[in-house]
Amino acid sequence: MIVGITIITVSILVNQVTKDTFSKNNPGLDAVVGAKGSPLQLILSSIHHIDIPTGNISYKNARKIIKHPAIKSAIPISLGDNFQNFRIVGTNKSFLKLYKANLISGTAWSQPMQAVIGYNVSKITKLKINKFFVGSHGLIDTGDVHAEQPYKVVGVLKKTGTILDNLILTSLDSVWNLHSVTNKDKLEITSLLLKYKNKTSSFSFPRLINKGTNMQAASPSFEISKLLKLTGNAHRIVDYLSVLIMILSFLGILFTLLNNINERKYDLAVLRTLGFSRWKLFSIILSEGMIISILGSTIGLIFGYIVYESMYYFSTVGRSLELGQLNFLNDLFLIWIIVNIIAFITCLVPCIKVYKQNIRSTLLNS
Amino acid sequence: MLICEDISFDIDGQKLFSNINLNIQPQKDLLITGPSGVGKTTLLSILCGIQKPTTGKITYNSIDLYDLPENKIDEFRGKNLGVVFQNFNLINTFTVKQNLEIAVSAIDTKKSIPFFNILDRVGLANKSHIKVANLSIGEKQRLAVARAFVGDPKWVFCDEPTSSLDDKNANIIANLIKDESLRCKASLVLITHDSRIQTLIKFSKILKLGDEL
Numbered sequence: 001m002i003v004g005i006t007i008i009t010v011s012i013l014v015n016q017v018t019k020d021t022f023s024k025n026n027p028g029l030d031a032v033v034g035a036k037g038s039p040l041q042l043i044l045s046s047i048h049h050i051d052i053p054t055g056n057i058s059y060k061n062a063r064k065i066i067k068h069p070a071i072k073s074a075i076p077i078s079l080g081d082n083f084q085n086f087r088i089v090g091t092n093k094s095f096l097k098l099y100k101a102n103l104i105s106g107t108a109w110s111q112p113m114q115a116v117i118g119y120n121v122s123k124i125t126k127l128k129i130n131k132f133f134v135g136s137h138g139l140i141d142t143g144d145v146h147a148e149q150p151y152k153v154v155g156v157l158k159k160t161g162t163i164l165d166n167l168i169l170t171s172l173d174s175v176w177n178l179h180s181v182t183n184k185d186k187l188e189i190t191s192l193l194l195k196y197k198n199k200t201s202s203f204s205f206p207r208l209i210n211k212g213t214n215m216q217a218a219s220p221s222f223e224i225s226k227l228l229k230l231t232g233n234a235h236r237i238v239d240y241l242s243v244l245i246m247i248l249s250f251l252g253i254l255f256t257l258l259n260n261i262n263e264r265k266y267d268l269a270v271l272r273t274l275g276f277s278r279w280k281l282f283s284i285i286l287s288e289g290m291i292i293s294i295l296g297s298t299i300g301l302i303f304g305y306i307v308y309e310s311m312y313y314f315s316t317v318g319r320s321l322e323l324g325q326l327n328f329l330n331d332l333f334l335i336w337i338i339v340n341i342i343a344f345i346t347c348l349v350p351c352i353k354v355y356k357q358n359i360r361s362t363l364l365n366s
Numbered sequence: 367m368l369i370c371e372d373i374s375f376d377i378d379g380q381k382l383f384s385n386i387n388l389n390i391q392p393q394k395d396l397l398i399t400g401p402s403g404v405g406k407t408t409l410l411s412i413l414c415g416i417q418k419p420t421t422g423k424i425t426y427n428s429i430d431l432y433d434l435p436e437n438k439i440d441e442f443r444g445k446n447l448g449v450v451f452q453n454f455n456l457i458n459t460f461t462v463k464q465n466l467e468i469a470v471s472a473i474d475t476k477k478s479i480p481f482f483n484i485l486d487r488v489g490l491a492n493k494s495h496i497k498v499a500n501l502s503i504g505e506k507q508r509l510a511v512a513r514a515f516v517g518d519p520k521w522v523f524c525d526e527p528t529s530s531l532d533d534k535n536a537n538i539i540a541n542l543i544k545d546e547s548l549r550c551k552a553s554l555v556l557i558t559h560d561s562r563i564q565t566l567i568k569f570s571k572i573l574k575l576g577d578e579l
Binding site: 267269270271272273274275276277278279280359360363 | 414436437438440441443451455456457459469513
């Protein structure tokens with residue numbers, strides 16, 4: 001039972017939190033433009049900061065897109081480095097506005113090599129205002145650092161419950177300086193985060209980019225719904241598996257109690273002769289079964305939560321998931337109730353057997 | 367007062383016994399004797415509310431025992447009757463003391479029970495933490511007697527309490543039953559085919575089953 005509930009709990013938590021996080025991480029973006037490759041990879045790397053980017057695009061070309069009449073707003077981002085597995089994102093201050101981010105302390109960056117850090121970054125790395133840190137090459141910590149050019153923390157963001165909490169933001173110039181790109185024609189960014197003026201552009205604009213340039217435009221809502229459909233099937237398989245484990249655990253409880261009663265039928269008959277009524281023995285056996293069920297299901301929930309929390313702390317993918325408003329608690333509580341109701345019904349079988357026991361024949365046969 | 371009227375019991379349509387009438391006054395004793403197979407143990411089960419008679423009525427202080435629902439019969443037995451079974455019916459996986467505690471918990475009494483005194487009276491005070499499975503036959507018999515009297519019952523029923531014991535132990539058990547009955551002011555109904563018992567306990571009434579009343 002513990003295993004079954006643990007699997008169901010993790011499945012629900014991951015499913016709910018993933019959906020919740022994907023929806024919260026996207027502050028109404030209509031498209032992302034980046035290097036050609038997998039559109040899902042582009043969305044995951046540019047909005048949700050999970051996957052690696054598909055490549056870089058020319059900033060010169062990107063500026064042309066920014067000026068396109070169909071575009072309401074466009075925010076460039078440049079990825080490539082990290083600090084203790086937290087991604088360093090080169091961007092402009094519109095990125096803060098996009099996520100409606102507020103500072104707990106300090107200010108936004110005003111010159112290269114200044115950084116604003118997310119709430120979780122500050123909490124986990126213990127970085128504070130005016131502290132320096134050096135970024136590592138790549139999006140995961142490899143130890144290969146830009147020691148000669150440290151960043152200075154100038155601001156710490158309030159908790160937003162979005163991916164912003166796990167990011168380190170700086171200017172695009174910082175990223176270009178760090179990678180010694182001086183030729184303005186050779187400047188590159190990872191992607192552009194776009195909002196359309198008009199929703200009708202969502203059909204024509206991606207076609208324009210995908211066919212007419214060496215870049216691609218991907219729709220976050222389309223790609224994420226595709227992903228959730230895929231993972232939803234996997235979740236369903238996990239859920240079926242955990243239901244099967246649950247059924248086996250109910251049968252386990254049933255046969256354990258039946259076997260227990262069979263072994264103790266003489267003792268139970270003795271208890272009747274001492275004055276324990278049939279109802280009293282009925283309630284004792286029921287309590288035994290329900291204690292197993294309640295303990296098993298509660299420990300399963302706790303284990304499931306611990307597994308989920310471990311994923312959160314020990315994996316970079318987990319860090320991009322946020323617990324949000326704990327809406328899933330209702331679902332978990334409902335499952336806990338259903339499991340214990342089924343266990344209650346299962347326990348009635350041995351209880352009725354005890355209730356119907358003939359004490360005289362049991363004592364004589366023993 | 368215990369009154370039995372026209373008690374009879376059939377097994378597979380065959381009469382085991384019939385028309386048994388008894389009247390046991392408070393604090394009086396009854397000995398039921400007879401050869402093996404005449405239904406002595408069955409009669410005791412009927413008197414204790416464990417086996418319903420085919421016909422007849424059993425009344426304890428004007429309470430018709432088999433008129434009560436089965437749950438109430440169990441509760442009545444726990445609160446008012448003490449039974450020493452022929453094969454003891456102790457819980458072997460429990461210790462000596464636990465066997466007394468479980469008997470007390472069936473009664474729902476708020477009275478504090480002096481387990482040590484009870485075990486001391488039956489000579490098992492130094493064995494309270496020993497499992498029943500490790501006791502001798504004589505010790506088990508003494509524990510069964512102690513358990514029957516632990517709730518201060520008003521009626522005590524003993525089924526062959528001395529038949530498997532040597533003279534010395536039979537004497538101990540008989541005295542124990544007699545003393546405990548006096549202490550509890552209980553009526554004693556003892557069933558046996560052991561002829562030694564009449565020399566050890568003086569009964570106010572004797573019922574010979576399979577012979578004549």
